[in-house]
Amino acid sequence: MIALVDCNNFYASCERIFRPDLERKPIVVLSNNDGCVIARSNEAKRLGIQMGEPAFKKKEVFQKNDIKVFSTNFVLYGDMSKRVMSILRKNSKDIEIYSIDEAFLKCYNEDLENYAVNLRDKVKQWTGIPVSIGIAKTKVLAKIANRIAKKYKKSGAFVLDRQEIIEKALKFTYVEDIWGIGRNYAKTLREYGIHTAYDLTCIEESWIKRKFSVVVLKIVQELKGINCLELESEYKKKKNICTSRSFGQPISDYNKLKEAVSTFAVRCCEKLRKQKTCASEIRIFIYTNPFNPRQRQYYGTRSIKLDHATNDNHIIIQEAIKALKLIYKKGYSYKKAGVIVGKLINDNEVQLSLFDQIYNREKYTKISKTIDKINNNMGRDKLRIATQGFDRNWKMKQEQLSPCYTTRIDEILTVKI
């Protein structure tokens, strides 16, 4: 059987662990730039705060209901996630970490209900994070079990094992609540009179395949208890890596944009080196604020192919700036920019080029390694390329940032007695 362990309101829960005064109080966590709501405690959900809602539209609601607002603190959430996952790993050697707040586990126990409740209690006691656990034969069914556990079970655990319970659960689940069925597929399905997961299992499979794709077909089979989505316990290297940001203030100035793009390029290189890959293609994009109808709109993007795959800061920055020069247009105020590196290959499998213009690539590799080492010890961007700039007034807005309780010694929790 497969268990899906999912942290409840993960970001909101992370913030609350270190603020026990906020127990049972409504909390929301905002996206970068304090833009949208991306996590809500149950109390905030009950007040009607929607996922993805722009924060400025809800300002009054926040104030009126005394909702505590946090800027996003990924350092904290990442570290808390690691702690939760390490506990899960100790409980099952077959584990797939699916996202920052959820994991699939294979479980072989006799008494699954008991197993789930114990695991849940352990995670809660050791980390403070509440989780829900759903157990079933396939991943898609485990997702459904988890949803029921989270919404309706006080124990936070639910096992879908017997056929009549599965059928009841499927009849109880609308198509749009199935993992892998998004807004568009759900709309189409409903137009055909298919409303629940149970309905979906009654349809002819060839029709599903023809009308949608094998992806949907696999989901349907999973609903029937046939395993189509394997547990992927191995770490998979990313095939694309993207670093992009919206700016706190729009930017018109080319040089400022160059600083931002250079910094994003360096972030991409760091991620490339971390997973030991090199990029053969780099794409950059810049665009104006699409939400401002009074503004002239522009979306510029350009990709550059590299003869020689690399993860070197200097080279990637150079290429990124080349691309930026080609797409930059004067007179627009840009709201967002980003760098994407793709066509990734392992760093020990890079094809050498007979006509390579850069001599001594090894020297570059050494420099990158040294920079990584120093910055790992001394802090991000302590050592940087000059084009990354110094004043950083394009930085994002984060007005309600909580301390990094678990990763910075000078921000550790203080207790007054």
Place this chain on the structure above:
DNA sequence: TCTGGGGTCCTAGGACCC
């Protein structure tokens, strides 16, 4: 009037996930 039967690779766009 009638125009074959296999393939591969690449890209853009659309769907989905957290």
Place this chain on the structure above:
DNA sequence: TCTGGGGTCCTAGGACCC
């Protein structure tokens, strides 16, 4: 005034090959 930041996979269509 103020609207996030990452990813994956599949398909259709176009280009090419013999």
